[in-house]
Amino acid sequence: MTDYRSMWTELGLDLEKHDILLGALPGMYEGIFLSQDDRPEGMAYFDFVIGEIHGLRVKELMDHKASGGKVIGLFCVFVPEDLILAAGAIPVGLCAGTQFSVPDAEEVLPRNTCALIKSSFGFKVGRTCPYVQASDFVIGETTCDGKKKMYEILAEYHPTYVMEVPNKKTPLGRELFLEELRSLKTKLETETGVTITAERLADATALVEAKRAALRRLHNIRKARPVPISGLDALLVTQIAFYDDPARFTEKVNNLCDELEGRIARGEGVASANAPRILVSGSPMAVPNWKLHRILEDSGATVIGEESCTGTRYFGSALAENDGTLAGQLKAIADRQLETHCACFTPNDERIEDVLTLAKDWQADGVVHYTLQFCHTFANEAVKIERALAGENIPLLRIETDYSDEDMGQIKNRVDAFLKMIRG
Numbered sequence: 001m002t003d004y005r006s007m008w009t010e011l012g013l014d015l016e017k018h019d020i021l022l023g024a025l026p027g028m029y030e031g032i033f034l035s036q037d038d039r040p041e042g043m044a045y046f047d048f049v050i051g052e053i054h055g056l057r058v059k060e061l062m063d064h065k066a067s068g069g070k071v072i073g074l075f076c077v078f079v080p081e082d083l084i085l086a087a088g089a090i091p092v093g094l095c096a097g098t099q100f101s102v103p104d105a106e107e108v109l110p111r112n113t114c115a116l117i118k119s120s121f122g123f124k125v126g127r128t129c130p131y132v133q134a135s136d137f138v139i140g141e142t143t144c145d146g147k148k149k150m151y152e153i154l155a156e157y158h159p160t161y162v163m164e165v166p167n168k169k170t171p172l173g174r175e176l177f178l179e180e181l182r183s184l185k186t187k188l189e190t191e192t193g194v195t196i197t198a199e200r201l202a203d204a205t206a207l208v209e210a211k212r213a214a215l216r217r218l219h220n221i222r223k224a225r226p227v228p229i230s231g232l233d234a235l236l237v238t239q240i241a242f243y244d245d246p247a248r249f250t251e252k253v254n255n256l257c258d259e260l261e262g263r264i265a266r267g268e269g270v271a272s273a274n275a276p277r278i279l280v281s282g283s284p285m286a287v288p289n290w291k292l293h294r295i296l297e298d299s300g301a302t303v304i305g306e307e308s309c310t311g312t313r314y315f316g317s318a319l320a321e322n323d324g325t326l327a328g329q330l331k332a333i334a335d336r337q338l339e340t341h342c343a344c345f346t347p348n349d350e351r352i353e354d355v356l357t358l359a360k361d362w363q364a365d366g367v368v369h370y371t372l373q374f375c376h377t378f379a380n381e382a383v384k385i386e387r388a389l390a391g392e393n394i395p396l397l398r399i400e401t402d403y404s405d406e407d408m409g410q411i412k413n414r415v416d417a418f419l420k421m422i423r424g
């Protein structure tokens with residue numbers, strides 16, 4: 001195995017702490033993923049990527065920097081990867097999914113902040129994420145209040161640029177967002193020294209759209225009964241989309257989909273045809289947050305979709321036809337990004353429609369609404385989602401949790417009761 005210690009030292013990681021973090025991953029991964037029955041062979045690539053989570057990909061980023069390129073860290077799907085790629089930079093979703101970094105964050109941030117915010121901030125102050133260390137700057141966004149305020153403090157530790165995302169998708173809100181993309185383009189050009197031309201942007205968009213299309217293909221495959229891939233594996237693929245090389249990732253997802261379509265043709269699945277089919281909806285699950293999927297699937301359910309930013313909100317919409325000019329492309333990208341129905345918007349009825357459509361079209365027997373503790377936007381929106389699903393006789397279980405393992409037994413009991421009710 002390659003020794004990356006000199007690279008991690010160069011990145012200023014706290015090696016002692018980082019060793020503890022990486023030391024815990026293989027055992028956890030083996031217990032959750034490698035122990036599953038009937039895994040598709042195509043998952044081997046994604047296992048490899050996780051095995052190299054702070055190694056090979058970080059090395060690729062460092063090589064890119066050594067040849068004069070920039071690396072830019074992201075926290076939210078509203079920031080368009082195409083614009084960053086068009087500037088010759090590499091976008092990476094930052095580590096934000098583990099309890100490990102939360103105590104470091106709580107030295108600075110209030111404890112009653114959502115785990116995703118604390119985890120990402122803790123990775124920076126604790127110097128345990130090579131991606132944020134490798135990034136030339138990070139791009140935050142004005143989505144929820146917790147994130148907005150965290151970025152102000154983060155800027156004391158790392159170069160931080162914040163783009164504005166409107167709260168409403170009115171014509172004025174759309175114009176504001178388009179203007180923000182223009183400003184982001186200028187910022188990227190200044191930082192990279194690369195002019196974003198119509199041709200460069202079209203090439204970058206083709207790369208991003210191919211990735212999104214591959215993820216949609218995988219998502220559509222999960223309509224099958226029996227489903228040919230576990231929810232855990234499908235979630236893992238989406239999580240890896242945020243930091244892997246986009247062209248290589250797309251090829252591997254399409255290879256996996258070829259294999260899964262073969263399974264469907266042969267009537268093969270990973271779970272029995274009678275396993276309750278569960279749609280998960282709510283807050284994103286950044287790697288390595290596998291807690292809810294693990295509980296659901298260990299309890300005998302199959303997760304058939306994620307209405308989440310580590311799910312359909314990331315890849316659900318495709319870029320509309322446009323005139324190919326820079327202005328036309330930017331407008332199309334702005335419109336595509338605003339198809340992300342995040343709970344930070346008001347009103348956000350499109351998300352409720354999305355949950356209903358997914359639950360019906362993917363034949364979900366129930367929906368589990370997942371909210372990270374202290375995430376007020378998703379917690380409040382769950383009220384309307386529950387009402388809408390009740391109108392269609394689709395049961396909903398609300399889970400509010402954080403990244404710790406302390407409540408796993410309690411969640412498992414509630415999940416068991418929910419599945420029993422569905423089976424009954």
Ligand code: BJ8
Pocket residue numbers: 075076077078114115116117143144145146147283284309313340342343344372374375376377378
């Ligand atoms: S587009 S969901 S990635 S903001 S869970 S930090 S909302 S308190 S992550 Fe998100 Fe962009 Fe929206 Fe998606 Fe705040 Fe809630 Fe925490 Fe959240």
